[in-house]
Amino acid sequence: MRHIVVIGGGIVGLAVANELASRGDRVTVLEKEGRWGAHQTGHNSNVVHAGLYYKPGSLKATMSVAGNRSMVDFAHEHGVPVEVCGKLVVATSEEELPRLHALADRAEANGVPAKLISAAEARDHEPEVACVQALRVESTGIIDFPAVCQALVARLKDHDLRLHTPALAIRSRAGKVEVATPQDVVRADVLVNCAGLHSDRVAELAGLTPQARIVPFRGEYFELRRTELVRGLIYPVPDPTLPFLGVHLTRMLDGSVHCGPNAVLALRREGYRWRDVSPKDVLDVARFPGTWKLARKYARTGLEEVLRSFSRKRFAASLARLVPEVREDDLLPSGAGVRAQAMRPDGSLVDDFLVQGAPGQVHVLNAPSPAATGSLEIAKHVADLTRS
Structure with a gap:
């Protein structure tokens, strides 16, 4: 029986652990926060994506389409709230x-x-x-992704799941991988990195040069006061020259309607507000050449996103293109999420899931949306790679 250590307890990390466990492996999951799915998993729009946006044949396309079915089936099997509303x-x-x-x-x-x-x-x-x-x-639906995480945790009850346990150092030694934590050293046969916003840093800890760097983008949301204006999900036609979809309206499982997100550079990897600032994270972004190349390419778009971040009137005007009855006073402040966007040094955004391997290691370096939708399929792919 192999022992595999998974770093990261979001939906992708837990799905990978569940898949490995189902294949007979012994699994340890290390999560630095005090709850599962604390960041990207717990701060998104909870949409089960259909897979229509992505390049045919890409990992995003195939895993989103297959994941749409497997995620809905998983939810039904485990009593997780889900609605396929289109x-x-x-x-x-x-x-x-x-x-x-x-x-x-x-x-x-x-x-x-x-x-x-x-x-x-x-x-x-x-x-x-x-x-x-x-x-x-x-086939688009709405789900409770944090509840999916809890269902996965329940399935892993016989394995070693650790909250409040960051990975401090990683080394390969005598055919094993060793991960130092604040409590002990975990020795395993294989390391799987599903650290999301910190996946590139974990890869560096393990001795790799990551093929891309994580640049965090915050997406801010409002709730719609007049929920009767929206029955389901309303999206704009995406502009293929821009990296994000644009603001949209989503009726949630509880009947509330979320509006957003925009996309602004976060000043901390877990920066959910403008005042959340990490000098280290800002310096990392500033030192990365891809940041400035991206900024030059999308300077006007970036400025518009920042202005919309500070102007409820502008945010409402963007939504009113889709639903003209939306007014500024219809918007109530809601939460925000941070997208772990992988970027190459030339400023291009990695537009597909990115997995990088090394002997005894698998690193998931880019898994933004629709990764939650496709998480059970990503898990199969990663589990296969641990044996290659």
Whole structure:
């Protein structure tokens, strides 16, 4: 029986541990926080993505489409709240129609059930939406991802799960990997790094040069006071020249409607507010050449995102493109999330899941959205790599 140590107790790390355990391995999971899924898993929109946005054949495409099914099945099996409600991607002008049709083609290529519908048909789903045409995506859902983590923890009750346990140092010795923690040294046959926002730093601790660096982006949310304006999920047509989807509206399982997120550079890897600042994290971002190349490329977009961060009026105006009835005083402050975005030195964002290996080690270096959706599929892929 192999002993495998997994660093990171978010949904990806727990899913990997669960998959390894199901294959007969003994697993230790190290999580530096005091609860499971404390960061990206616990600070997202809880959407089970369909897989229509991603390049056909990419890991994101295949694992999101397969993960959409496996995650919903897992939720049903373990009593986790889930609702497959579908969503609308709406073109609000004639200029957006070519991009909407290209998205429909990509959905077909990825095997995602989606259909172009008229503005009148879109209003059958969302009476307050404004559009000239829409793409109806039936398999999109809403779930409670933290509850998925708890279900995974319950399945791992016979294994070694440790909260409040950061990895302080890592070395390979005599065919084993050793991970120093504040309490002891964990000796295992294989190391799996699922540390999310700190995955590049964990890789460096293990002696690797990571192929990309993590640059944290904060996404801020509001809640909609008039929840009757939105029945399900309403998304804009994404601009393929920009790195993020844009603000959208999502009805949650409890009936509340979340609006967002925007995308601004976080000043700390767990920086959920502007006042959350880590000099070390800021210095790391400033020293990384990719940061400045990205900033030059998206200077205008970045400025608009920052302005929207400080202006509820601007945020509301972005949402009103989709639902014209949304007003500034409809928005109530809500939480925020931080996306662990992997970036290359040339300033390009890693647009697919990125896994880097070494003898006795597997490092998940880029697993942002839709990683929660695809986590059970990512786990199978990583488990396979531990034996290669």
